[in-house]
Amino acid sequence: DTEAPLNSVSSPWQSSYESVGRSATPAEIASWDIDVRPDFTGLPAGSGSVEDGESLWMERCASCHGDFADSNKFFSPLVSGNITEADIAAGHVASLNDSTRVRTTLMKVATVSTLWDYINRAMPWNAPKTLSSDEVYSLVAYLLSLAYIVDYDFVLSNENIAEVQALLPNRNGMTQEHGLWKVDGLADVNNTDCMNNCEQAVKVESFIPDFARNAHGNLQQQMRVFDPFQGIDTTQSKGA
Amino acid sequence: DTEAPLNSVSSPWQSSYESVGRSATPAEIASWDIDVRPDFTGLPAGSGSVEDGESLWMERCASCHGDFADSNKFFSPLVSGNITEADIAAGHVASLNDSTRVRTTLMKVATVSTLWDYINRAMPWNAPKTLSSDEVYSLVAYLLSLAYIVDYDFVLSNENIAEVQALLPNRNGMTQEHGLWKVDGLADVNNTDCMNNCEQAVKVESFIPDFARNAHGNLQQQMRVFDPFQGIDTTQSKGA
Amino acid sequence: MLMPVISQQARAEEGDPDILNLPPWSKMLGKSVASPSYGQPSKYEANIQRRQSPGLTQTDQASVSFSPLQGMFGMITASGLHFERHHQGWVDVDPRRHRLMINGLVNSPKVFTMEDLMRLPSVSRIHFIECGANTGMEWGNAAVPTVQYTHGMLSCSEFTGVPLSLLLEMAGYDKAKAKYILAEGADGSAMTRTIDLERALDDVIVAYGMNGEMLRPENGYPLRLVVPGVQGVSSVKWLRRIEVGDQPYATKDEAIHYIDLMPDGQHRQYTSIQEAKSVITNPSGGQRLMSQGFYNVTGLAWSGRGTVKKVDVSFDGGRNWYTANLEGAVLPKALTRFNIGWVWDGKPAILQSRVTDSTGYVQPMKRQLKEVRGSRSVYHNNAIQSWRVNESGEVENVQTA
């Protein structure tokens, strides 16, 4: 859209850069090409049981995510019981509509590949990329079992993972019908640039709660020491 | 020329800034308005002898500039004997044309106010703005005497400084006839943007001398550690 | 009671002691050049730094540090104040060991060293980076006290690097099949994001330079993607790999996060563009106007779809609007600084800014945004920000109905 990244130039050497860099070897690609797509492209063959997943989880994951993946000490809960059989049938988690409920990973995720891919690339958080493929299968299986998507005796593998995808509670929960992906997509919210007498009654409906006044520390120490707008000493109460 | 510093805007408050800041008091202006112009506007009344200047010089200036202001330990010499009586008569220092001679302050300066103003505002270097007006008069007088512009028994004052100006050896040595002051001034050097077969014989006439290769330190340590253009190890001799 | 401003204190009869008595720095020899050889801000600027929002994240490595917009100027972000968002901490990559791989639907998969990349044709352009979650804490209510926390996941830098289009051409991407690319980082999180091929071929930069020097470690040293106009997470840091594909990848940060919960319970996925947005940075929450009279009201505006066309400012909560000055060069997908004069009469006031971009899009009011998207989104809150000035001159973060 904006400006062409390269201008037209007069140098005869301009496009002679093909020799820079080199071909990647198959072993190199194998070492780095770890992504797993929703259609399971990239998924290595292998398998892992819920049972193995459980013991691995206790060893390598539970300290941060809790024994049942329901802790929010390090991160919001991965699983927490807000998923119903009706959700699994519909492919849409109804409790996402309930603003009083915490939204867990398993409530939101629409593609099981996402879990496999992410655990494989990034977990455990303090030692990423140390799990074998089979270990990743077993951990995904364990998480699925905690959310009652599979039974305790389930063994997840590259062969049956597509069947599990078909059970994922929020598998129909995503839409890509919006104008925010493509540069020329259509905006969904509109305003006008009215200049005069635009709002009839201006009413403040939300203030920062008093307890939050000093919750980010003394704001006076977060502003320049000289300034037409000096920082408020929030260790003092309002208007003091 | 370029862009107006302020756009036209629609705010009714745009130019209501007159109240910002405040008037300076006479005492404040007196404290800071220290500049002395070539026409001696700004020069305080007072006087100082060469003799007083000499002892003050020894005390406060000689350590850096040398007893006769001819040292270049801290700075190029202020005075060094390249000024002739003919120069004083002509108002133009001929030896400035001699590229083998060092160009001293007193050879170049065209306005005696410049010396007064500068010593008053900035010297001694490590304790600026500690001299009285009379002390500045005496120091200027001493420098003038070192360059044989005034005699040893001279007393410089606001009353006779204009006469000294008329003796300044390089008083006619400046020209303002050039295009580099005004934005729309005319350039004095021209080139063309010839694109092909422009130079017939390309000859290198000046290389960095070999002794200067490592004179700025090892250049390898002044370039990025990874780069298509790596730094040369100049502790090694050329081409090694 | 209003605290007196310094210029009033200084109005002694004879004059200001700081003028009448020369300050020490006017009477001394100062410090040497190149000390320090890499310069630092004045010690009097120590309050202006990046900060976390307590309680926002449970860890310090999967967290955010916000830029102190209330203390910044112009459109360029000093690199030392560039906001941070990491998912698994920032890493100190050895540039001599760093590689970029291009694989997938390409004729010839490629590997580049940093030297290789720096040999290639490069571009330099100024762009903003805004986290998709910027202002996310404010979807429901006014929640955080200053513009640092409401809008500080925002920065703008001059980036230098190789156009991604060039690298894709060199690898010979499959012009018939290719539809998407995946960008992947070399840090622990191996951050991955899907990018539309059309966008990848447009103005995306594989960048190593930022504001005249190499990227800072927290910002992806020695290599990051810069995807102009799009939520910051796509501008993958410590970039190690680009894969060309024919389907989106639905990785964790585009399938579990950076999705927008709509009122009907569906999540919008692949919401990417940072739509036009603006905010007044001075005065702003946590500041106090020290006296009545004239002030320069200043702020930032930007649009992920193009350039800023106009910024209007209101002082009465959106009833009446005045068009502000736009400073300097107004560049595509870059921050634009605006300024407008205002006289505070000591009465309560509500300050707002509203940008119109080159597509004609006008920054929405919060209620307009909520009407369409509800209130449980986290990302893409580009609503008009309100700052309320009360009688004592204190400025507070508020939301109007």
Next chain:
Amino acid sequence: MLMPVISQQARAEEGDPDILNLPPWSKMLGKSVASPSYGQPSKYEANIQRRQSPGLTQTDQASVSFSPLQGMFGMITASGLHFERHHQGWVDVDPRRHRLMINGLVNSPKVFTMEDLMRLPSVSRIHFIECGANTGMEWGNAAVPTVQYTHGMLSCSEFTGVPLSLLLEMAGYDKAKAKYILAEGADGSAMTRTIDLERALDDVIVAYGMNGEMLRPENGYPLRLVVPGVQGVSSVKWLRRIEVGDQPYATKDEAIHYIDLMPDGQHRQYTSIQEAKSVITNPSGGQRLMSQGFYNVTGLAWSGRGTVKKVDVSFDGGRNWYTANLEGAVLPKALTRFNIGWVWDGKPAILQSRVTDSTGYVQPMKRQLKEVRGSRSVYHNNAIQSWRVNESGEVENVQTA
């Protein structure tokens, strides 16, 4: 012998060990956000810093530190790498005690605190600052080894501040009599320079902001003048006073220095404009091309009289020229980054760049400059720079006949 490039070393049969064995940063948890809270460059960038030129000056406080142009990108100078030129050292001014006075031919002499100045309408613009003595060591012969020392008294920043014209209006300058202003610093040297009133009313900024934060102490914190297009010494640092007058002031740094000795023995005084100039920053002196093949040749161009219109590059010492790309926004009195592709065939080559500005002025060859101005000037050397690449790939600073 050419040293092998890293990418060739890495061509093992199976692959590069740095790809086959994951680096530590891919397998660990990284560091926290806001540590440090004010960011710093990578430890691998330690070679890129400001340096003095040994022997150029007798003291460290009346001296210069040069910007490492050979390691920089784009047009913005990272503030930590901004060149320095002090005459009496840099000082750490307490901004709460700093004042600006306007006096002389004005209706109402004025005093402003920093708070006052920051209340006023402000502008933000990107401009270069070049010392009048930049490249001065090269008037006679090739003298210094790298572009840091030949051209490093040069920087470009986004400045924010009050238009000087506004302050002059507020003080009510005498429209009939006023012809010049004097700008004065608050440091020991109380640096003073005369500026033409016409220019002072044009685009001069009384600046406090630089690249998004306050000025750095070495660059005049908290206040400096920015006189775009003019030798840097006019952009008085630690600015404390502006006097309006009807005659030039002939202060030390415009009557004893910053004057140009012409062949006839006269000195040109008040030579102020930095005329159009350009330099290739990579490759440049002290670097070595590690192998034959394609390179991005890059550099900077600027003009004190307006904008860069075109930059031509020669690889054969000025016989044939090719027009380079100009990057990003091309702004008035700002640096402009140029790039051009080149294939080195292993033979000796002489690289040059030549800028044409918006007035049609073409950067001169050294001999053209000398024909008019002789060889004993110090200031305003804007001649075409030559870098010679020899068979071993070493690049040297040379001057052609």
